[in-house]
Each structure stands twice: as C-alpha cells, then as structure tokens.
Amino acid sequence: MGPGMHRGCERFGSDMTGLWVVLGVLGVATVFGLWFQRSSGRIREARDAGPSPALTGVVPAADDDPPVDIEADAPTPAVAALAAALEGRMGERATVVQFSSAFCQPCRATRRILEEVTVLVPGVSHVEIDAEDNLDLVRALDIRRTPTVLFLDSQGTVRKHASGQPRKADVIAALGDLMPGSPDFEI
Amino acid sequence: MSSTIDRTSAGAGDCTREQVDPRGPRFGGAVTTVVLAVALVLVGTPAGFVLIAWQTLVFALGALVGLQAQPYGIVYRRLVRPRLTPPAELEDAAPPRFAQAVGLVFMVIALIASVLGVPVVATVAIAFALAAAFLNAAFNFCLGCEMYLLGARLRAR
Numbered sequence: 001m002g003p004g005m006h007r008g009c010e011r012f013g014s015d016m017t018g019l020w021v022v023l024g025v026l027g028v029a030t031v032f033g034l035w036f037q038r039s040s041g042r043i044r045e046a047r048d049a050g051p052s053p054a055l056t057g058v059v060p061a062a063d064d065d066p067p068v069d070i071e072a073d074a075p076t077p078a079v080a081a082l083a084a085a086l087e088g089r090m091g092e093r094a095t096v097v098q099f100s101s102a103f104c105q106p107c108r109a110t111r112r113i114l115e116e117v118t119v120l121v122p123g124v125s126h127v128e129i130d131a132e133d134n135l136d137l138v139r140a141l142d143i144r145r146t147p148t149v150l151f152l153d154s155q156g157t158v159r160k161h162a163s164g165q166p167r168k169a170d171v172i173a174a175l176g177d178l179m180p181g182s183p184d185f186e187i
Numbered sequence: 188m189s190s191t192i193d194r195t196s197a198g199a200g201d202c203t204r205e206q207v208d209p210r211g212p213r214f215g216g217a218v219t220t221v222v223l224a225v226a227l228v229l230v231g232t233p234a235g236f237v238l239i240a241w242q243t244l245v246f247a248l249g250a251l252v253g254l255q256a257q258p259y260g261i262v263y264r265r266l267v268r269p270r271l272t273p274p275a276e277l278e279d280a281a282p283p284r285f286a287q288a289v290g291l292v293f294m295v296i297a298l299i300a301s302v303l304g305v306p307v308v309a310t311v312a313i314a315f316a317l318a319a320a321f322l323n324a325a326f327n328f329c330l331g332c333e334m335y336l337l338g339a340r341l342r343a344r
Contacts, residue, residue, distance in 0.1 A: 018228035021314050026224075029318045033326035101339070103285040103332045105209075108278060132339050139340055146336050 040164030041106075043151070043174045078140040083156055085137055091118075091125035094178045095152040096171070099131045099138065104146040106165035113168045114149070121175055153178050205280040207254055209327075212283035214267055215259035216324030219245070219290070223317040230313065231306045239301055239313070243294040249287030254280050257287065282332045286323060289331030290316050 086095060096114050100107040111128060118126040131138050131146050141150075144163070151160040151174050160174050222242050229235030249257035293316035300308035319330040 018230050018310065021310055022224045022227050022317065025227075025314050025318050026321055029321045030325070033322055033328060036322075036328055037326055101336055102279075103282045103329075103335045105278060105282045105327070105329050105332055109276070131336055135340060138336070144337055144340075145333055 036164075041162055041166040041170070042164075043149075043160050043162040043166055043170050046150075046158045046161055078142075079156075081137045081140045082150075082158070085129060085134060086127060086152075086156070089125060089127045090152070090156060091123055091154075093123035093154050094121075094125075094175055095156070096124065096126045096175075097150040097152060098126065098128045099134075099143050099146055099148045099150075100128055101131045101146040107147045110147040110149065110165045113166065113171060117168060117171050117175065121172075123179075124175060151175070151178055205253075206277035207260075207280045207283065208263075208268060208274040209276075209278040210271070210274060211254070211260050211263045211268070212286070213324050213327060214263045215249075215257060215283075216320045218259045218262070219320035220317060220324050223313055223320060227310060227313050227317060230301070230310050236301050239294065239297050239309070242316075243291065243298050246287050246291035246294050250284060250291045254284055254287070282329055285335065286319070286329050286331045289334075290319060293319075 082097075086097065089095070096118060098107075098110060098114055100111070111126075114126045118124045129137070131143065131148075147163075147165060149162045149166055149171075150158050153159050159178055162170075166174075219242065222238055226235050226238035226242065229238060245258050249260070254260050293312045297309045297312035297316070300306070300312065322328040322330055
C-alpha cells in the first residue's frame with residue numbers, strides 16, 4: 001500500500017465521518033422533535049408530574065406521623081409564593097396562569113388562546129407572569145420552559161399544568177374538569 | 188407606552204415589538220440545515236471552510252444587525268413570500284434573533300477550530316448548530332429559546 005493510497009483512504013474516511021455525523025444528528029433530532037410535538041402543550045394532572053407535591057401543596061405524610069389536618073398545614077414555599085404573586089388577580093372559579101419570557105415563540109399564541117377562553121368562560125381569569133422577572137417563583141414551582149400554563153381551582157390549588165402551547169379544546173376541557181357542574185359553561 | 192406597564196404581564200408592551208412572518212425563520216432554518224450538512228461532510232477541506240465562514244457571517248448579520256439583514260431572510264422576503272399567502276399571524280422578532288445568536292456561538296467555535304486545525308471540535312460545534320437549525324425548520328422548535336429560561340434560572344441566584 002503506497003503512501004498516496006494511504007492518504008486517499010484517510011480522505012475518504014473523514015468524508016464518511018462527516019456524513020455519518022449528519023445522518024446521526026438528523027436522526028436523533030427527528031426522534032426528539034416527534035416526541036416534542038407529541039408532549040408539548042399536553043395538559044397533565046398536577047399530581048402526575050415531577051413538581052406535583054410542591055404545586056398541589058399536599059405533602060405526603062409518613063405512616064407513623066400523627067394524622068395532620070391538611071387545611072391547617074402551613075403552605076409550602078411554592079404555594080405561598082404563587083399565592084403572593086396572584087394576590088388580587090385570582091378568578092372567582094378558576095385561574096389560568098401563564099409563564100412567559102422574551103425569547104418565547106409560542107407565548108403569543110398561547111396568550112391569545114387563553115384570553116379567548118377566559119373571556120368566554122365567566123369567573124375564570126388569565127394571569128400572565130414574566131418568568132425572568134419572577135425567577136424565585138419560577139424556581140419554587142420548578143418551571144423549566146415558557147410557556148408553562150398552570151390551571152388553579154377556586155381555592156388557588158394547582159390542579160393541572162402544561163408546558164408548551166396547549167390546544168384551545170384542551171384548555172376548555174381542563175377548565176370543565178376544574179369546575180364540575182357549572183351550568184353556564186357549555187361550549 | 189408608559190410606566191403603567193405591569194412588568195409581571197409580559198404581553199403589555201407587545202405592540203411596540205418588531206414582528207416577523209414566522210415562516211421566514213423556518214425557511215432560513217431549512218437553508219441553514221442544508222449548508223451545515225454539506226459543511227459537516229466537507230470539514231477539513233477549503234470548501235468546508237468557506238461554508239463555515241459563510242454561515243458564521245449569516246448568523247452574525249442576523250444576530251448583531253437584525254433579521255432584516257439576515258441573507259436567507261432577505262431571500263425569503265424577495266423570492267418566497269411574494270408567492271405565498273399572507274401569514275396567518277406574525278411573531279416577535281426576538282426569539283428567532285436569539286436563535287441566530289445561539290447559532291453564531293456554535294459557528295464561531297467551528298470557525299476558530301477550523302483555523303487552528305482541530306476538525307473534531309469543528310465537527311461537534313457544527314453538529315449542534317445543525318441540530319438546532321433542523322429542529323427549527325422541521326418542528327418549529329427553537330432550541331436556544333427553550334434553553335433560555337433554564338439559563339436564566341442558573342444565573343442570578
């Protein structure tokens with residue numbers, strides 16, 4: 001094998017490396033993108049997701065603990081911070097809280113959807129919070145993306161949440177779950 | 188706009204922000220994907236270096252001057268948009284411009300690595316930029332924007 005041929009093989013080898021990197025990146029990105037499209041904006045029960053104990057304010061008690069009255073429990077820092085941020089802006093029957101930031105593509109569309117729905121449904125308010133201006137609250141609630149949408153019941157408890165832009169029909173359905181038996185809520 | 192704007196309500200100052208046709212940045216992402224894919228295959232060759240330098244310049248114009256100066260955006264506005272229906276809605280220019288800045292960081296690393304003769308580093312940097320551009324074009328996913336809040340949470344504790 002002559003030196004010229006060896007160099008030729010090396011050239012060929014590096015070209016193939018680049019091609020494999022391209023195919024690998026596009027493959028991984030496609031899998032990630034499909035997962036992102038499926039999961040983004042899906043409205044979940046607050047208890048099912050990671051930050052649920054902090055969000056719901058219900059701290060699971062150990063078996064040997066004396067029975068505690070949930071009502072009398074001191075609220076977790078996350079619950080207290082959220083309550084403080086929403087003071088005076090809670091809806092009578094439900095509150096939809098949207099966390100937004102400056103570099104957020106879907107925040108505008110999310111705002112439009114939530115405003116349309118909350119105008120439609122009486123007793124529900126839409127509160128938009130700038131995530132960057134409220135980083136302590138964002139950390140307390142473990143919010144990682146914008147938009148993140150929290151659905152609070154009339155008591156101010158986070159019942160559902162979505163990260164990414166939720167669909168309008170899902171928002172309506174989620175509010176229906178939060179406010180059972182509301183006769184004036186028929187769409 | 189006055190001091191009555193409630194800073195906890197991000198929507199308040201919206202009407203003053205620059206707006207763009209959201210299909211423009213996605214078109215740019217598609218062109219960028221092709222350019223970076225070819226650049227990855229050609230890393231270590233003169234043609235590859237030219238492509239890396241070109242894409243670095245494109246990102247620099249988009250991030251530092253603005254989207255109106257981004258070459259692929261100009262192509263979109265001059266040649267593509269006239270053939271399409273008007274956009275259903277506009278979006279803020281800030282997120283796609285931020286994405287250009289993220290791309291610029293990767294491509295500056297790739298450019299420096301190419302000059303210093305470290306093709307592995309150049310390849311990895313271009314691979315990240317390619318992933319971001321492809322996600323933007325194919326799925327409308329802005330990688331830099333999604334990372335932004337996590338970054339903001341880390342700083343200023």
